[in-house]
Amino acid sequence: MSDPNTQPDGSASTATMPPAQAGQPGGMLAPLRDTALAPVQQPQVSPGGRDAADPLAGGIDYRRLWHSFRRCWLPASALALLLATLGGIATWFLMPRNYEAVAWLRVRDNRQGMVNSTYRDSEEYEAYRKTQVQLIKSPFVLTAALRQPGVTSLASLAEQQDQVGWLVRSIQVSAPMESEVVQVRLRGENAKEVTQIVNAVTQAYLTDVVNKEKAERLQRRDMLERKYKENMAEVRSRLDTYHNLAKSLGTSDSAEVATQRSLLLDHVSTLRAQLNHMQRDLTVLDSELAVMDAKERGEITLEQSVPEEIVDAMVRRDPQFVELRDHLASIEEAITFQHERSARGGNEPAVKRLQTMREGLRQRLEERVEELRPQIVAQVTADAATRRAGPAAESPMVLRKRREILIRQIEQAMKDYDKVAAEAKTLGQANADLSARKQEIDQLMRVTDQMGVQLNATEIDISMPNRVELIEEASVPEGSDKLLRLAVSVMAAAAGLVLGGGSVVALEYMRDRMSMPDEATQRVGLRVLGTVPRISRSRHRPNDGHVSECVDGVRAVVMQAGREAPKVILVTSAVEHEGKTTLAAQLAASLARSGRRTLLLDGDLRHPNAHLALGLDLRSGFPELLRGDIVNDEAVQPTSVDGLFAVTGGSCDYAAITALSRPEMAKVIKGFRESFDHVVIDAGPVLNFADSLLLGQQSDVVILATMRDVSRLPLVSGAVDRTFVQGMWTERWTGRRVGEELNRAAKLLESRFPKTFGDWEYERELESSAAELQRAGAVGHVSRLYRNKRTKARISAFVVCARPHDASGHTPDRCYPGAGFTIGEPEHRETIPLQGGGAAETFTGTFVKSDHALRVFWTYGVLGNPAAAEQVDA
Structure with missing residues (x-):
């Protein structure tokens, strides 16, 4: 699993593995010259990201080429x-063998048809020339060419079903840049026929396009001339109408007409003001007469004619009223003071006396107001009669006479107003008509002048030669191509x-085969141990002394790679036929020659070949040991090399293969460990079967053999990825105190594994099977149930801290089928984004049991990051 402090966005369950330290060897691989070796150490780049994965990554490598x-x-x-x-x-x-006929045309520049023209419009000329090139190959030109006598009967055209289409494909029209030349070409086996066809196409183009264009220019000139004459006649007619209108107005100047109209409008404004003033006077007379009539009928009394506000204002100025009001105010203050001072409040005799006095003063004030009102009305009426000096002071008879005179004046003013307004309106319309006619005449004259200029230019253009002319017809070619x-x-x-x-x-x-030794280091991230010359039965055998010397060098590096010399050495390759069996036999012989009791174990159950390298017979061996048919001593047979013994491949079946994952296999290897100084296992290819992964769990070191010009680097990289991520290295090669590190890592896992992951929060602990934890080699583990606060979904997380060879064997694809589940969706890689950034590589798959389906994610802690082994098929 990944670092416990990492917060994933989803869930994952798997076993963890402590990665090897950088620079520490653990396992083996090799490339140099013919056959080579290098340790499967911690790669220089992350698994799955090597350059060898893509042969074209980084562009073309010329050395590889x-x-x-x-x-x-x-x-x-x-x-x-x-x-x-x-x-x-x-x-x-x-x-x-073809002949080519060529006709030459010239496309002139348009400036040659313009007077005093020195500017060349390049864009217009290029567009015109390209248009002519397309018109030559246009269907209507080619159809016209075919209508010419004797053309369709030519052998080149008679055998064509679509003659127009054949001409479109065959006729070549070229127009070299920076020239006025256009070439019409046609290639064919018959020189006379291709010449006749080219000339027919050229003539059809000149007749139906070039000459027709000139005819259209003539027609356009005639139409332009006719329209020009019509416009001139229209101009003369409108000028006559314009002069007649100016004569009726007395002037042809629009500004003078506008001044006259402005004076009339001022007169209209004056008449309107006088009319409004007389209407206001009439309204005042009508109001006075209506008031007088109402008074005579008794509808309005004298007191009603005086506003109440005037009466109230004059009452407040009366001295006696003012004195009574002030006295009332002082009594009000006394009542308030006594009321607040006395405990009995309103029941105090003094307060009651003051209240009686207040009511008396209020009554006297009302009586004084009623006494003063008639006097005030009379005084106001008298003052109004004295100040009246206008019509209201006159008698009703005089007012009615004045009204009749005012009505007659208003009627006369209305007539004058309407007359002057009509004159101003008529003058404004005439002025607008005069201006509009003047603008129309000016516009028509401008258009007519432009038409005259175009007519003159058209006359000159027509008099000039055509822009396209035939320079030379196609002639019968003399030479072939x-x-x-x-x-x-x-x-x-x-x-x-x-x-x-x-x-x-x-x-x-x-x-992408391996060519040079340094490719293992540069592209796969491995350290090269040494090389061994290629040994082949079909080729000349190399010097035995040289082979032994090379293998001895490899053996010396392997023996000194760790703190202790490895006892069980696994030799494998990415795929078959890469020299692993020969290498294993030579390495075992080298160990035996060094005085160590050595056993060569043929672990390639499906294709055993170790007995051939040693010249032995294939008899009961490793498969029989796995099935329990024989014991270790019965399977071991001596060889021709002193100190070297062998266990051959025997007879393999399904029971022997399945026994690789059971404890019996560990017991067999343990027995050999105790009986021999070194055990060399010739395992099957890494990418073909899982046998080498299971045997690697019992090995101290893994050697991956490669062969120059045979091994493919992508497959080698895949084999390294698979061995590295699946945990085929062991702590014997790290030089570390793995037990102490595992204990520390387990304590950190159980104490610091977070209880919240984004929206996921801890719900409860899950019970784990003691037998499962023991099989996984768990030193520490976390098994919890989490719940999503937002979606309410639940996931379980199972994290194990264990040794690599134990944890890599305890994966869901093995455990769940053993618990009665069937695999629904096969395992595949998936990338899950992390909340803090980055991503985690995981395996995922589904497991089904009755109606219960589980989706499981599992991954390995590699270099502190979640990583999944890259699956590479041989």
Whole structure:
């Protein structure tokens, strides 16, 4: 599992593994010269991210390209020469011998048809020239060419079902840049026919496009001339109408007409003001007459004619009223003072006396107001009669006479007003009509002038020659295209040469085989231990002394790689036929020659070959030991090398393969550990089967053999990924006190594993099976149930802190089927985003039991990050 302090966005359950320290060897791999070795140590780059995973990563490696050519130069050269020969010969004989007919046209610049024109419109000329090129190959031009006598009966066209389409594809029209020349080309086997066809197309183009364009220009000139004459007649007619209107107004100047209208409008405003004043006077007379009539009828009394506000204001100025009001105010204050002072409040005799006095003063005030009101009304009425000096002071008879006179004046003023307003309106309309006619005449004259200019330019353009003219008709060609056929044949041969050799080299390059020793370090992140010359039965055998010396060097590096010399050494490869069996036999022989009692165990159950390398017979061996048919001593047989013994592959079946994952296999290896100084296991390929992973759990070191020009780096990288992440290294190679580190890590896991992960919060502890924890080799573990606050979903987390070889075998894909579950969705890799940033690589799969389905995520703690083994198929 990942670092306990990491907060994932989802859930995961798996076993943890303490990663090896950087620079510490643990396991083995090799590439140098023919066969090579290197330790499977902690890679220099993260698993799954090596350059070897993608043969094209980082662009083309020219050194790899050279080695690819070195490996396949013979088949590449043979295929390249074959394709080049076939391509060149086929092109020379199959390419028909053609003749080419060319007609020459000239497309002139438009400035040659303009007077005093020195500017060239390049864009217009290019557009015009390209248009002519397209028109030459247009269907209506080609159809017109086919209508010419004798064209359709030509052999080149008679055999074509779609003659127009054939001409569109065959006719070549080119217009070189920076020139006025257009070429019409056609290639064919018959020189006279191609010449006749080119001339027919050229003539159809000149007739139906060029000459038709000139006819359209003439037609446009005639239409322009006719329209120009019509406009001139219209201008004269409108000028006559304009002059007649100006004569009726007395002037043709719009500004003067506007001034006259302005004076009339001022007169209209004056008449309107006088009319409004007389209407106000009439309203005042009507009001006075209505008031007088109401008084005579008794509808309005004298007191009602005086406003109440005036009466109240004059009453407040009366001295006696003021004195009574002040006395009333002082009594009010006395009542308030006595009321607050006395405990009895309103029942105090003094307060009651003051209240009686207050009521008396209020009554006297009301009586005084009633006494003063008639006097005030009379006084106000008299004052009003004295101040009245207008019509209201006159008698009703005079007022009615004045009203009749005012009405007659208003009627006369209305007539004058309407007359002057009508004159102003008429003058305004006439002025607007005069201005509009003037603008229309000016606009029409401008248009007519432009038409005159265009008419003159059209006359000049028509008098000039056509922009397109025929320079030279196509003539019967005398020579064929022998040089062109030769050039095309050479190009075809060169293409075959490149395609044939390049395809073989490219295929070899994509296979990405190991070419040099340093590729293991640079691209896979491994340390090279040494090399061994290739040993083959079909080739000359190398010097035995040299082979022994190389293997002894490898043996010395292996023996000194750790604090203690490894007792069980596993030799494997990525795929088959990479020299692992030969290497295992030679390494076992080297250990025996050094005076150590050594056993060579053939662990490749499916394809056992170790007995062939030692010259032994295939008899009961490792499979029989796993099944329990024989014991260790019965399976061991001596060899021709002193101190070297062997256990052959025997007869393998399904029971022997399944026994690899049971405790019996550990007992067998333990027995060999006690009986021999060293045990060398020749295991099966890493990427083909899981046998080597299970045997690696019982080994002290793993050696991965590679073969120069045979091993493929992507597969080697996949094998390293698989062995590294699945925990095939052991603590014997780390030089660390793994037990103490595991105890510390287990305490940290159980004490610091967080109870909240984003929206996920701790709910309760889950019970774990003691037997499962024992099988997983758990030193510490966490098993909890979490609940999502937002979605209410629940997940269980199971984290184990254990040794690599124990934890890597305790995974859900093995445990759940043993508990009665079936695999629903096969395991695959998935990346889960982390809350704090980054991502975690996990395995995931579904397991089904009756109607209960589980989705499980599991991962391994690699270098402090959650990582999943990359699955690479051989």
